[in-house]
Amino acid sequence: MERLKLATVWLGGCSGCHMSLLDLDEWLLELATVADLVYSPISDVKIFPSDVDLALVEGAVANDEHLELAHTIRRQTKTVVALGDCAVTGNVTALRNPLGSVRDVLQEVYINHGSPRAVVPDTSGIVPVLLDRVLPLHAVVPVDIFLPGCPPSAARIKGLIETLLAGKVPTEPVRFG
Template sequence: MDKIRFASVWLAGCSGCHMSFLDLDEWLFELAKHVEVVYSPIADVKTYPENVDVCLVEGAIANEENLELIHKIRDRTKLLISFGDCAVTANVPAMRNMLDGSGTVLRRSYLELGDITPQLPYAPGIVPELLERVVPVHEVVHVDLYLPGCPPSADRIKAAIEPLLRGEMPVMEGREMIKFG
């Protein structure tokens, strides 16, 4: 049997979901027998590849870079999983939505609170432009599976991934699988 081409992505979030993924500990060795990791913040791969079978997407869509990448991910991935509360609801990153747009956020962060040389970050191609609103993944592209939690526990991650290794969809119901927070 061919290995599953597996990816994980970190967008606007804290990386807690990836830390929880690493809490799979010894089961990661079992997972490695069934998947080929083709893209991840844990691996040093610069370009999202073609023909990805499964991708865990952590984080909300907050800037132009996130927006461009999520479209590429959706186009190149069979099964896209919204991984954690930021991806599912936009969660904490979306708190800036209450501040009347990206300009207000940038002025407050870089000008009002700047201590030595207050200036707005602007470096095309280096500093991605903020979107006016932070949104969850499903507001931009189709999501196949939702894996909530802040972060989802290692047990929940395993329960979501393990059936995929057998070619089955996980059962995402009950408090142990769909509780937020």
């Protein structure tokens, strides 16, 4: 049996989904016998590899780097999972959307309620460029499986991975659990 190439990705969110993944404790050691973790904030790999079997994508698409990475993940992955409510709906990350454009958000945060100097800092070239709207993953790229929850429990993540390891890969987008 060929080893599963597994990636976990953290876009705009709180990392709670990765914490649930880590809550799998000893089962992660079993998973390591059949899967290679090829990309993850846990392993600190910097370049998303090609020919990934399964990508668990946590978080919403909030900036230009997320947008580029989402497209790379979709191009280079067989099965893409929107993991958790931020990836599925935008959730907490999208709370800035009602404030309007990036310019409006920065005005509200730094000028109206933030900096005592009332100045928006120049971060050009230092941090990723924010998108005008935070988007759920499926608004940017096709998603194969939606696993909602804030965060989804370790048991649900394990159930999904076990189902996929058993060869039960959906042929159209599906909500798991």
